[in-house]
Amino acid sequence: MGKLDNKLSLLLQFIDLIHVGIVICDQSLNDEPIVFANAAIEHITGYKVGEVLGRNCRFLQNGHTHQQGLLNIRQAIKSGIQCREIILNFKKNNSPFLNDITIMPIKENGRNSQYIAGILTEVKINSSQEIAQIPERDHETGLYNYRTFYLKSRELIAEAQSKQKYFAIGIVAVEFHHLIDEVSSYLFINNILTSLSKTFLNEFKSEDVITRLGDKNFLFGLIVDSDNPLWFTKKISKIIADSNKITPVYLAYSSKINYMATLPNIHTHLDQLITQTYKNSFEDCAPRHDALSNQLH
Ligand SMILES: Cc1cc2nc3c(=O)[nH]c(=O)nc-3n(C[C@H](O)[C@H](O)[C@H](O)COP(=O)(O)O)c2cc1C
Incomplete structure (x- = not known):
């Protein structure tokens, strides 16, 4: 048991060291609140871990709830499947950023548990290499992305x-x-x-x-x-x-x-x-x- 505790504590330390944001939401609670967030969340969103716990991740949208990608996320959560979308979110200081989100159900004995994990990365609009795969213009509106x-x-x-x-x-x-x-x-x-x-x-x-x-x-x-x-x-x-x-x-x-x-x-x-x-x-x-x-x- 001591060994397991040790491993768990090492794992948690590791999770706090990595640069991508990790959240875990609990579907069995009202409105799927965040029950775990790693330290990178603060770096990405400006909110401290304590400020995000207990809330549904949608607060990061600042009311921009009609995004195409969110339809897919909603559907994936309902169907219990993995999904990756780039969503416009806002940091605590109100600055917009593109959030590359992957959500995936956490399995227990081969079946979906009540938990869904989310991996969050800020799309770096400053770096030239990273976004080559995103087209210059949105195909629907013709506007720049x-x-x-x-x-x-x-x-x-x-x-x-x-x-x-x-x-x-x-x-x-x-x-x-x-x-x-x-x-x-x-x-x-x-x-x-x-x-x-x-x-x-x-x-x-x-x-x-x-x-x-x-x-x-x-x-x-x-x-x-x-x-x-x-x-x-x-x-x-x-x-x-x-x-x-x-x-x-x-x-x-x-x-x-x-x-x-x-x-x-x-x-x-x-x-x-x-x-x-x-x-x-x-x-x-x-x-x-x-x-x-x-x-x-
Ligand atoms: C694990 C997990 C992580 C999520 N992370 C984000 C996020 O970082 N930003 C965001 O805008 N929405 C995120 N969402 C999506 C929202 O929580 C919510 O599911 C979405 O807005 C669609 O549901 P709604 O129509 O009730 O708002 C996440 C959802 C889950 C389950």
């Missing part, structure tokens, strides 16, 4: 700096007012957002970079002459109003727009700009999620 957005925005920042122009981040969070049931609303919303994406591509310049972030958010990276946000707000509001004319009344939607332009210098960090613009969008609305309200209080 988040990583391409990131890399191209960094080029724009360098260009803006050399031309002494402003670099701007715009965030458009689309809000639907009358949701119908989960599955059909997902399909409807996806159709609308896909056609909205195409309009954005038509209405903005080809040098501008646009990505769809999570479910209903769009992120814009632009070089602009002035820091006045009005033109952006007006343009987006008109696009949304036009698009609403062809949307069924019960799915009418609006958008929350945040925009921040800055004259970049060598200290300008894209992560910080995105996070700051995100923070602004959260600050003037009621917290939608427990993760967020925990942070605010």
